[in-house]
Amino acid sequence: MVDKPGLSKGEMTVARILWEHGPATVRTIHDAQADGQQMDFATVQTYLRRLESKGYASSVLEGKTRVYSAKTKAKTVIRKTVDELVSRLFGGQSMPLVRHLIEERGVSADELAELRLLIERLEEEGKQS
Amino acid sequence: MVDKPGLSKGEMTVARILWEHGPATVRTIHDAQADGQQMDFATVQTYLRRLESKGYASSVLEGKTRVYSAKTKAKTVIRKTVDELVSRLFGGQSMPLVRHLIEERGVSADELAELRLLIERLEEEGKQS
DNA sequence: CTTGCACAGGTACATTTGTACGTGTACGAT
DNA sequence: ATCGTACACGTACAAATGTACCTGTGCAAG
Structure with missing residues (x-):
């Protein structure tokens, strides 16, 4: 497994x-965005395209819409x-992070x-091991 | 508190x-790098400069060397x-991350x-609360 | 004095990222 | 047949990022 370039923040969000949704179209994903952090339809499209070119997703044209899958x-x-x-x-060290998560963010x-x-x-x- | 632009990965490493070290010079930081993830002296210098311009660090010229502080x-x-x-x-949700940390990375x-x-x-x- | 290090500071530059516009086209409604 | 709608796809472009070279200068060794 060659290591693909990492994901940027925007790509990760998408x-x-x-x-979560499984295979989806650009629109599905665009509409599924949590309110308040809307990104443009075309932006989502770009991220999806980049995701695919980085090898993190694949897509097929289904009729006239393209369906992306992780x-x-x-x-x-x-x-x-x-x-x-x-x-x-x-x-x-992972413990400091665990501590941070438990203490600083509610549990x-x-x-x-x-x-x-x-x-x-x-x-x-x-x-026993 | 206006929110300063975030830190990039490189900046964060620096x-x-x-x-950890408290106030330090470029060289100190450069030399303190964990082996294997060496970045160029000049690169460290750039990150430090950017850190300062973003407001995350300050520096004073001490003699002929500049000392940076967080x-x-x-x-x-x-x-x-x-x-x-x-x-x-x-x-x-933070729990999934906590779980990941505990289960996937050794504790x-x-x-x-x-x-x-x-x-x-x-x-x-x-x-009691 | 001269030479070479060790740094500061400026500049450079290719990529990656965030964000999106514009064009072309297929399909359904008028 | 015509139009508007919904997409795909290519293109754009500024800002951020990773990465580093180059120049000048003071100090210390020869």
Whole structure:
């Protein structure tokens, strides 16, 4: 796997919508934008085109509309992006970021419970390996 | 607080070294680079200059060398950057990122213990508020 | 004194990114 | 047959970014 150039912020925003909705047209994605962060139809189109040329998406002309599909899994892009960030901002340590997320941005009671379970599970695994 | 333009990746890398070392010269920062991700002396210089022009750093000429200091706290930049990322990649939800960090990138036993404490503390706080 | 380092500061420049306009065309309504 | 609508697709272009060279100058070694 040759490493494709990374995604820019705008491309990422569009990519995320693509992952969520599955195969979609420019319009679908354009309309799916969260209010307040609208980008022009043509802009979305450009991002999609770039996504495709970078190898992150593929498309087929279906009738007269082009339908784009994600070609790279969200997880892959997320991993790469997060790794990047962690390395640049925290010297490769993930804990500081985890701490930041939990402390600085709210975590609901439910999420807290989920986290607890996650941790307990990992502690178990740790013990026996 | 007018929001200054964000930091680019390169600038962030340099900014981080600046935060760690405290006031430093171009050379100090250049030499402090983790092996393998060396950037040219002049490149570091440029980033520092840009950091200053964006208002994230300040500098004084000390004798014949210029000494740069961070002007914005790491936490501020981190918050902004992470918020950005979380919003673009996870639609504003931080839990998916926390999960990713814990599951996909290793967490040592010690860190796990720390996390457990952190969670317990938050659970306590939650109960009484 | 002369030469060479070590830096500061200015300038350069190709890419990438954000953002979008304009043209051409197929299809459905008049 | 004609028009408006909805797209695809090519093109545009300024700003941001990554990356670095070049020039001048003071200091220190010869």
